[in-house]
Amino acid sequence: xxxxxxxxxxxxxxxxxxxxxxxxxxxxxxxxxxxxxxxxxxxxxxxxxxxxxxxxxxxxxxxxxxxxxxxxxxxxxxxxxxxxxxxxxxxxxxxxxxxxxxxxxxxxxxxxxxxxxxxxxxxxxxxxxxxxxxxxxxxxxxxxxxxxxxxxxxxxxxxxxxxxxxxxxxxxxxxxxxxxxxxxxxxxxxxxxxxxxxxxxxxxxxxxxxxxxxxxxxxxxxxxxxxxxxxxxxxxxxxxxxxxxxxxxxxxxxxxxxx
Amino acid sequence: xxxxxxxxxxxxxxxxxxxxxxxxxxxxxxxxxxxxxxxxxxxxxxxxxxxxxxxxxxxxxxxxxxxxxxxxxxxxxxxxxxxxxxxxxxxxxxxxxxxxxxxxxxxxxxxxxxxxxxxxxxxxxxxxxxxxxxxxxxxxxxxxxxxxxxxxxxxxxxxxxxxxxxxxxxxxxxxxxxxxxxxxxxxxxxxxxxxxxxxxxxxxxxxxxxxxxxxxxxxxxxxxxxxxxxxxxxxxxxxxxxxxxxxxxxxxxxxxxxxxxxxxxxxxxxxxxxxxxxxxxxxxxxxxxxxxxxxxxxxxxxxxxxxxxxxxxxxxxxxxxxxxx
Numbered sequence: 001x002x003x004x005x006x007x008x009x010x011x012x013x014x015x016x017x018x019x020x021x022x023x024x025x026x027x028x029x030x031x032x033x034x035x036x037x038x039x040x041x042x043x044x045x046x047x048x049x050x051x052x053x054x055x056x057x058x059x060x061x062x063x064x065x066x067x068x069x070x071x072x073x074x075x076x077x078x079x080x081x082x083x084x085x086x087x088x089x090x091x092x093x094x095x096x097x098x099x100x101x102x103x104x105x106x107x108x109x110x111x112x113x114x115x116x117x118x119x120x121x122x123x124x125x126x127x128x129x130x131x132x133x134x135x136x137x138x139x140x141x142x143x144x145x146x147x148x149x150x151x152x153x154x155x156x157x158x159x160x161x162x163x164x165x166x167x168x169x170x171x172x173x174x175x176x177x178x179x180x181x182x183x184x185x186x187x188x189x190x191x192x193x194x195x196x197x198x199x200x201x202x203x204x205x206x207x208x209x210x211x212x213x214x215x216x217x218x219x220x221x222x223x224x225x226x227x228x229x230x231x232x233x234x235x236x237x238x239x240x241x242x243x244x245x246x247x248x249x250x251x252x253x254x255x256x257x258x259x
Numbered sequence: 260x261x262x263x264x265x266x267x268x269x270x271x272x273x274x275x276x277x278x279x280x281x282x283x284x285x286x287x288x289x290x291x292x293x294x295x296x297x298x299x300x301x302x303x304x305x306x307x308x309x310x311x312x313x314x315x316x317x318x319x320x321x322x323x324x325x326x327x328x329x330x331x332x333x334x335x336x337x338x339x340x341x342x343x344x345x346x347x348x349x350x351x352x353x354x355x356x357x358x359x360x361x362x363x364x365x366x367x368x369x370x371x372x373x374x375x376x377x378x379x380x381x382x383x384x385x386x387x388x389x390x391x392x393x394x395x396x397x398x399x400x401x402x403x404x405x406x407x408x409x410x411x412x413x414x415x416x417x418x419x420x421x422x423x424x425x426x427x428x429x430x431x432x433x434x435x436x437x438x439x440x441x442x443x444x445x446x447x448x449x450x451x452x453x454x455x456x457x458x459x460x461x462x463x464x465x466x467x468x469x470x471x472x473x474x475x476x477x478x479x480x481x482x483x484x485x486x487x488x489x490x491x492x493x494x495x496x497x498x499x500x501x502x503x504x505x506x507x508x509x510x511x512x513x514x515x516x517x518x519x520x521x522x523x524x525x526x527x528x529x530x531x532x533x534x535x536x537x538x539x540x541x542x543x544x545x546x547x548x549x550x551x552x553x554x555x556x557x558x559x560x561x562x563x564x565x566x567x568x569x570x571x572x573x574x575x576x577x578x579x580x581x582x583x584x
Contacts, residue, residue, distance in 0.1 A: 031524075031525075032525035033525060033527050077344050077346070082360035134524055
């Protein structure tokens with residue numbers, strides 16, 4: 001997202017790195033009646049360059065996070081173990097796993113139209129946990145084709161304010177099937193997930209909006225730093241409607257390349 | 260950070276967490292997804308009615324636990340359990356395993372009785388010679404890695420005239436791994452399992468899918484398959500597959516009787532419940548859920564045998580194989 005910055009001074013290319021706290025919330029009735037919340041710090045990188053016509057952008061981020069069900073404290077389960085030979089009984093305490101992993105990849109091409117930039121954007125968001133949600137495997141994959149709109153304006157000296165909005169027009173949604181079964185005789189778990197859980201989705205089934213706001217300050221002809229906030233809400237409408245809300249706030253640095 | 264903090268808790272739970280609401284959520288979840296009502300001949304509506312008033316009258320967690328275990332108990336399903344995450348309440352299961360502990364098998368005792376133990380490629384696999392010409396393989400879990408390791412281990416027993424496959428204490432895992440493991444001992448292709456799922460929009464079921472054991476053994480060697488109550492789930496799939504092979508004899512005691520695919524589900528109060536979401540039958544369509552697979556040769560044993568360093572099931576298997584079983 002930082003790749004949209006400083007478009008007016010965009011050189012051959014910009015490389016962007018950022019680290020920011022993120023809160024990710026999911027409510028998927030297939031897995032749980034409880035909303036789960038993950039807190040992590042995505043590591044993001046992106047590259048942006050101007051072609052003959054549009055400005056191209058590629059970006060990716062990866063987030064390990066700790067997930068817990070909202071409104072429920074740390075969960076520890078108690079299991080008795082008995083030594084088969086001695087008969088000695090011990091109690092084993094098993095904490096509920098918490099780790100989840102998410103990743104985002106996007107590619108966009110935007111054309112300048114006055115103060116706005118406009119163009120198509122491809123996004124893929126994935127989220128996976130083995131154990132954090134209902135102590136089982138759970139995954140979410142949403143690949144979308146959408147429209148990206150950006151607006152930028154100079155603010156004070158050497159700084160810029162900007163906003164971006166991405167709205168998908170359709171995509172491919174993959175969720176854990178409601179019958180849970182991801183094991184078929186000749187298909188692996190990952191293959192079964194995408195084969196069984198995928199469906200094409202238009203706006204009626206995939207309602208999503210991503211809003212970004214940023215403030216960027218140029219430190220030198222090469223470096224700039226900035227503060228950005230992002231909010232994305234996804235709603236997958238089905239017999240069991242799932243929701244995801246991701247919000248982040250953080251710092252990023254941009255290096256102009258080819259200067 | 261303040262802005263992020265303000266955005267936490269935006270998504271709300273599907274239902275409240277009072278005892279009555281927890282009960283209704285669990286009952287509805289099972290009504291929608293549990294796949295064994297027909298196989299077990301259970302009237303879920305009646306079970307719900309029997310416990311509903313008590314659930315709404317429950318005033319604390321202990322009372323709710325009593326209601327939910329009362330509701331789930333008649334399922335007699337070892338995959339159905341109730342788990343309270345307070346670090347104190349023991350896990351509860353609906354079937355024969357509830358409150359039970361394995362007291363008739365200890366791998367270290369059996370290993371000590373082997374004539375020779377061979378190097379194993381995986382910690383879940385034990386391989387060796389149980390007697391002259393009799394190879395021994397214990398598989399502790401059903402996973403793709405364990406099945407592949409078993410194949411590698413079995414290659415060391417090529418000179419064996421007879422084999423023992425020990426699935427005691429194997430609590431299951433992946434059903435494809437169970438099929439693959441069985442294939443290492445099979446010489447005949449045979450359907451062994453039919454599985455179906457609940458339809459998502461009604462009380463019906465999907466069509467049965469048929470699983471077939473694929474023979475990979477180069478020759479039919481007399482084989483003893485050792486089972487106990489702790490041979491569970493995918494271990495029972497493997498047992499079903501090997502029961503199709505004429506050269507295999509099941510020795511020990513009846514298995515757990517829990518064949519379905521299963522998933523853990525949150526309850527609105529943070530407790531977990533295990534739910535069986537497939538209906539698994541043998542190739543003839545018979546459900547062994549809650550019953551288990553009885554051995555061809557029953558050999559009970561117990562803790563006294565283990566304390567004496569003896570394994571009567573292994574001894575009986577060796578006797579059968581020596582007699583040409």
